[in-house]
Amino acid sequence: MNEYNFAYLDEQTKRMIRRAILKALAVPGYQVPFASREMPMPYGWGTGGVQVSAATLTPDDVFKVIDQGADDTTNAVSIRKFFEKTAGVATTEETGKATIIQTRHRIPEARLRADQILVYQVPIPEPLRFLEPRETETRKMHSLQEYGLMHVKLYEDISQHGAISTAYAYPVRVADRYVMDPSPIPKFDNPKLEMDAIQLFGAGREQRIYALPPHTRVVSLDFEDYPFEASKADHACNLCGAEDSYLDEVITDDAGNRMFVCSDTDYCRSRREAGHQGRLAQEGTA
Amino acid sequence: MTPQTRFSGGFTDAPVQAAHAFRAAMTVMARPGEIRQLVGATPPEGLSVAAGTLLLTLSDPDTGVYLAGAADSPAVRQWLTFHTGAPLVPAAQADFAVGLWQDLMPLEQYRIGTPEYPDRSATLIVECGVLHQSGATLRGPGIRDTARLALPDVAALQANSDLYPLGCDFFFTCGDTVAALPRSTRIEPKG
Numbered sequence: 141m142n143e144y145n146f147a148y149l150d151e152q153t154k155r156m157i158r159r160a161i162l163k164a165l166a167v168p169g170y171q172v173p174f175a176s177r178e179m180p181m182p183y184g185w186g187t188g189g190v191q192v193s194a195a196t197l198t199p200d201d202v203f204k205v206i207d208q209g210a211d212d213t214t215n216a217v218s219i220r221k222f223f224e225k226t227a228g229v230a231t232t233e234e235t236g237k238a239t240i241i242q243t244r245h246r247i248p249e250a251r252l253r254a255d256q257i258l259v260y261q262v263p264i265p266e267p268l269r270f271l272e273p274r275e276t277e278t279r280k281m282h283s284l285q286e287y288g289l290m291h292v293k294l295y296e297d298i299s300q301h302g303a304i305s306t307a308y309a310y311p312v313r314v315a316d317r318y319v320m321d322p323s324p325i326p327k328f329d330n331p332k333l334e335m336d337a338i339q340l341f342g343a344g345r346e347q348r349i350y351a352l353p354p355h356t357r358v359v360s361l362d363f364e365d366y367p368f369e370a371s372k373a374d375h376a377c378n379l380c381g382a383e384d385s386y387l388d389e390v391i392t393d394d395a396g397n398r399m400f401v402c403s404d405t406d407y408c409r410s411r412r413e414a415g416h417q418g419r420l421a422q423e424g425t426a
Numbered sequence: 427m428t429p430q431t432r433f434s435g436g437f438t439d440a441p442v443q444a445a446h447a448f449r450a451a452m453t454v455m456a457r458p459g460e461i462r463q464l465v466g467a468t469p470p471e472g473l474s475v476a477a478g479t480l481l482l483t484l485s486d487p488d489t490g491v492y493l494a495g496a497a498d499s500p501a502v503r504q505w506l507t508f509h510t511g512a513p514l515v516p517a518a519q520a521d522f523a524v525g526l527w528q529d530l531m532p533l534e535q536y537r538i539g540t541p542e543y544p545d546r547s548a549t550l551i552v553e554c555g556v557l558h559q560s561g562a563t564l565r566g567p568g569i570r571d572t573a574r575l576a577l578p579d580v581a582a583l584q585a586n587s588d589l590y591p592l593g594c595d596f597f598f599t600c601g602d603t604v605a606a607l608p609r610s611t612r613i614e615p616k617g
Contacts, residue, residue, distance in 0.1 A: 146441035154441075155486050158448045159521075162484075163545035165456045166595040166608035168567045172545045196452070198445040283541035315567050315610060317591060338456045353456040353568030353610075 147194040148226040153177055157195035157349070161340060164351035169314030170282070171265050171348040179344065186219055187344030189242045189261035196240060196257060196340065197223065202230045204238035209246040209386070209403035216244070235406050245308070247329040249385045249407040252337035254354060260323045262343035265350065267311045267321035287319050290361060298366055307371070313359045320350065322358075328372045328386045333358040375400040380411035381418040432504035435468035437482055443467075447483040451597070454606040459564050459573025461557050464604040467509075470501035476599035477524050477551050482509055484522065484549075490515035491522045495529025497553070517548075524551040527578035533585070538592040547609075549595045552578060557600040563614040564607070575605055580615045587612055 145151070153175075160174040179187040197203065203223050207216040211233040219242060220231050232238050235250040242259040252258060264270075268278045271289045281287070290311055297305045310327035314320045322333055323341060333339070339352040352358065362368035373387040378399040385407055387400040399420055402408035412421065437443040443466035450462040469478025477497075485491050491512045493502060506512060517523060517535045524530075530550055539547035561576035562583075575598075577583055586593045586609060593609030 146445065151440055151444065152486055152488075154444070154448075155484060156488065158452070159484055159489070160545070161452060162455050162549070162595070163547075165452065165568070166610060167544050167591050168610060170544060170591060173543075196445075196449070198449055199442055279542040338452070351456075353608075355570045356567040 144226040146199070146227055147197050147223065148179075149177065149191065149194045153191075154195045157191055160349045161192065161195065161351060164340070164349050165338075165353050167318075168352055168356045169312075169318030169320040169350060171343075171350045173347055174349050176344045176347040181218065181222070183345040184263065185215055186242070186244060186261035188342030188346075188349070189244070189259050189344075190219060190222065190342075191344060192340050192342035192349060193223065193240060193242050193259050194227070196259065197227050197229055199227070199229060201239045202232050202237055203227075204232050204235065204241045205243075206241065206246060206248065206404075206406075207244045208388070209248070209407075210405045212405060233406050234410075235404075245324045245326075246386070246403060247325055247332045247335075249382075249402070249404045252335050254336040256337040258335075258337050258339045260325075260339065260341045262321070262323040262341045262346070262348070264309075265321055265323075265341065265343040265346050265348040267309075267319050282318060285317070287313075290319055291363075294361060294363070294366075298363075304362065304366060304368075310368075311361050313361060314352065315357050316359075319361070320358075326372070326386055327360065327368075328370045330358075330360045330368070331370050373400055376418060377402045377408060377411075378418040378420040380408045380416045380421070382408070382411055382416070432470075432501070432508045435470065435478070435505060436509040437466055440482075443479075444483045447479045450604060451480060451483065451606070454597070454604055455568075455595070455608055457568045457573075458566070458607050458611045459559060459569065459575045459605065461559065461603050461605045463602055464599070465602045470499070470505050472497050472499045472502045473505075473524065474553055474599045475602040476604045477553055477597075478505075479602075480551055480597060480599065480604065481506060481512070481522065481524065485510045485512040487511040487513070489521040490519050491524065492517045492520035492548075494523060494525025497525040497529070520548050522549050522551060524553070526553050531579075531582070533582050533594065536594050538586075538589055538594060541592070544591040544593075547592065547594055549597065551597045551599055554578065554598050554600045557598055557603050557605050563616070564611045565614075566611040568608070569611070575607065577607070577613065580613060583607065584613050 536548035
């Protein structure tokens with residue numbers, strides 16, 4: 141006997157995670173504690189997302205993994221290989237073909253469908269943690285909806301920088317109840333949190349699972365006179381020319397030259413294959 | 427056809443069947459009002475296929491199960507104990523309760539969670555004669571605009587959703603189909 145159980149985890153562990161996922165869906169935005177297991181990768185490399193994916197996968201699924209939008213970075217490649225080996229599932233880099241997408245720090249540009257599931261890797265699930273280090277206190281604050289501290293933090297942003305400078309992990313209010321950390325996605329992605337797909341969040345080291353059912357009301361915290369703004373670099377992608385996608389800035393030499401490229405590699409590639417060209421497309425595709 | 431014994435009727439390929447069963451359960455819990463097929467187990471008389479499959483998928487020695495009314499038969503007890511090892515407990519301690527709506531009542535006897543840990547609440551698996559998308563109007567997370575689902579007792583379920591974020595969550599099972607109603611759903615009697 142040298143084969144893994146389907147999707148690596150033993151059945152009792154999967155049942156425990158599945159029960160946590162169901163409660164997380166029943167109370168959107170609330171962080172359900174779960175008995176996170178040691179995985180054959182270090183904490184911080186997506187062990188929470190991997191455990192949620194393992195409990196959710198069936199052999200019929202097509203699995204995609206992205207890290208900051210990219211399919212071809214170390215974290216994404218190793219998690220994709222992990223499930224190819226332990227679950228035998230088909231994998232893809234095409235957003236439209238995937239049924240489960242595990243992500244670190246991005247939401248794909250393409251609109252997700254109702255039959256897709258997005259699994260987030262979460263480092264710190266508690267949005268109040270950097271304001272209040274004690275778990276007993278943050279639990280109480282959530283139970284009493286005592287979220288004034290979070291608004292004070294955003295206010296201090298404005299008083300120091302003239303605008304809300306929080307650019308990623310931008311806090312949201314879920315279904316008019318829980319304040320939730322959407323994981324370190326750029327705030328550009330926040331409006332996409334209201335989507336047709338099921339969204340599951342797994343924090344392995346912190347042992348929490350939370351969820352957003354489809355069409356759940358998700359509001360980014362802001363002020364009447366300083367409304368939330370989904371911002372991105374004010375450029376077009378240098379490879380595919382997209383003006384609506386989130387961009388990475390890449391330094392290209394010692395002379396201070398730089399280029400902007402889509403952080404979502406599949407989006408960028410499919411646009412280039414469709415004939416779209418950015419400013420540096422000729423050199424970029426070499 | 428061999429007689430149903432406590433040893434038969436479980437999953438024949440547990441990792442795969444449980445994975446498919448969970449996806450159906452997760453889909454209906456995430457989309458209140460949707461009805462999905464849920465198969466895999468062949469439970470003894472007193473449990474529907476969907477209810478039996480749900481219990482095999484979700485219960486184990488860590489979860490107390492309360493069997494109500496017709497579901498509380500020696501055959502069901504032995505089958506559930508053999509296949510899951512779940513302790514059989516009174517309603518007040520249950521993580522899962524299964525039976526007909528009238529046998530499961532009153533709703534007040536189940537755990538609804540605590541303000542700090544609302545997840546520590548019971549999930550009721552309600553055996554129904556029919557499941558159809560008519561009757562009460564549902565709104566809330568998981569529903570684009572509105573959904574419809576025939577519910578056994580609208581007033582009691584409204585009272586449960588008024589407890590939000592506390593409260594029980596419900597699966598409704600009928601034969602080999604399942605629907606769900608989480609506590610987050612707001613219910614209006616007529617649409």
